[in-house]
Amino acid sequence: xxxxPDYTPKSxxxxxxxxxxxxxxxxxxxxxxxxxxxxxxxxLDDAREFNRQARELGWFPRIVILGGExxxxxxxxxxxxxxxxxxxxxxxxWSNGYRPAAKEMLERIRxxxxxxxxxxxxxxxxxxVLPQADFFLAPTDFGVxxxxxxxxxxxxxxGISVDAGGYAICSIGGAIDSVLDLKVxxxxxxxxxxxxxxHQQTCALCDxxxxxxxxxxxxxxxxxxMHGTLMSPTWQTAVKRIExxxxxxEESA
Numbered sequence: 001x002x003x004x005p006d007y008t009p010k011s012x013x014x015x016x017x018x019x020x021x022x023x024x025x026x027x028x029x030x031x032x033x034x035x036x037x038x039x040x041x042x043x044l045d046d047a048r049e050f051n052r053q054a055r056e057l058g059w060f061p062r063i064v065i066l067g068g069e070x071x072x073x074x075x076x077x078x079x080x081x082x083x084x085x086x087x088x089x090x091x092x093x094w095s096n097g098y099r100p101a102a103k104e105m106l107e108r109i110r111x112x113x114x115x116x117x118x119x120x121x122x123x124x125x126x127x128x129v130l131p132q133a134d135f136f137l138a139p140t141d142f143g144v145x146x147x148x149x150x151x152x153x154x155x156x157x158x159g160i161s162v163d164a165g166g167y168a169i170c171s172i173g174g175a176i177d178s179v180l181d182l183k184v185x186x187x188x189x190x191x192x193x194x195x196x197x198x199h200q201q202t203c204a205l206c207d208x209x210x211x212x213x214x215x216x217x218x219x220x221x222x223x224x225x226m227h228g229t230l231m232s233p234t235w236q237t238a239v240k241r242i243e244x245x246x247x248x249x250e251e252s253a
Contacts, residue, residue, distance in 0.1 A: 007198040008012045009193065014063050015065065016042065017067055017068065017163040020033055020038070021065060024096055025227075031172060039164050050167075064179055070094070071101065080109065080115050091114065095118070138208040162174070167191070168192075176205055180208055180251055184205065
């Protein structure tokens with residue numbers, strides 16, 4: 001008898017991270033968009049391949065197009081069309097709506113009626129501290145092993161993560177995998193529906209995510225704050241590596 005929890009997708013939602021670039025620099029951004037992107041932008045072929053694999057599985061999820069800031073991707077409207085090919089009338093755009101150009105694009109999307117614009121994500125005053133849990137406190141840094149009470153996509157309806165690097169069970173799984181270089185994303189959508197694979201990937205992601213850890217600011221040193229965000233050593237090491245790599249690229253340019 002298999003007594004492992006079933007971590008296969010339950011929300012019937014896919015979150016397309018078409019870019020991790022962002023025009024804001026919000027502390028505590030759970031996609032770490034205050035860093036130089038560690039995953040490239042999605043291509044239209046990436047979107048078409050997702051559709052192909054989803055059809056093979058007979059899976060027609062609601063599609064949320066986001067980022068980063070999706071209006072920064074030059075092919076946003078083409079992504080919307082491709083998403084509607086799989087899930088017509090069930091496409092959403094999540095944007096911060098901050099730049100004048102973004103506002104114009106969102107108005108066009110509304111006018112064309114091809115996608116719902118998620119108003120809740122619009123930050124009229126620019127950067128803000130997001131009212132979320134402290135994701136970047138790795139349970140393993142605090143001696144907590146086998147920590148997985150959250151499983152966002154089942155508990156609160158988050159979708160799977162889709163980006164240029166592949167697919168992940170958790171909506172922020174692609175960002176976590178990319179920044180920490182865990183190499184747990186898969187290019188095979190069917191893997192997420194395999195209970196054994198889903199369990200392994202979920203465990204790998206939850207062991208480094210602090211969303212449900214319960215460690216708050218008065219439990220950790222002030223030195224564990226980076227970019228206005230609480231970060232334990234695992235995350236700080238990764239962030240420093242990414243920033244150093246970015247500086248080297250700038251110097252060589």
